[in-house]
Amino acid sequence: MKIAPSILSADFAHLARDIQTVQQGGADLLHIDVMDGHFVPNLTFGPAVVAAIRPVTSLPLDVHMMVDDPEAWIPAFAKAGADTLLVHVEATPHIYRALQLIQEHGVKAGVVVNPGTSLSAIEEVLPLVDQVLVMTVNPGFGGQAFLPAMAQKVAQLARWRSERGLAFKIEVDGGITDQTIGTVAAAGADIFVAGSYVFAKGDSPAKQMAKLRAAGQ
């Protein structure tokens, strides 16, 4: 299992420090939540912030693009140093083209589904993608409650992956804690994004990530 701390819950005034803390604490990936104030009702980071983060960590950068018209932003985020670019199927009428564009830039391509979106919306692109991200909250904010019904989506994806001989990784994002990780881990998820749980007040990010790993076994 891979743990991907989301810097959405980091201290933005000390971003480099918090990134180094999670890297030393055992993170596998760094999850960066890009929000444009249109696709979701919140505004966060652009390509300049990704480019600034790139030299301060050796962790792969997992860039979650919650933006309208993602095709317009793919070249800039690729140039900024993203290792994986994740686009929402709801954000473009041309998801196949968007995923091809990501791969043409030499970056791993992921597709994301909102809680209200059926897996049928992404079935045709599964042979193309490196990752599928199942949102386990409505996108836009950290600290929301996990939606248990999403575990069925993870299980369906895992079934399709094995039946069809596909190799994409299954990622879950939103409300992941030591109480919720077990259901999605058992359903077949491989990558677990966690923001508020990892950066919670009290225990260190290293301890929080160790608790997630233990609960996800």
Ligand SMILES: O=C(CO)[C@H](O)[C@H](O)COP(=O)(O)O
């Ligand atoms: O994409 C996101 C929100 O849209 C975040 O990655 C996600 O919510 C992580 O935060 P938390 O673990 O606190 O739920």
Ligand SMILES: [Fe+2]
């Ligand atoms: Fe995210």
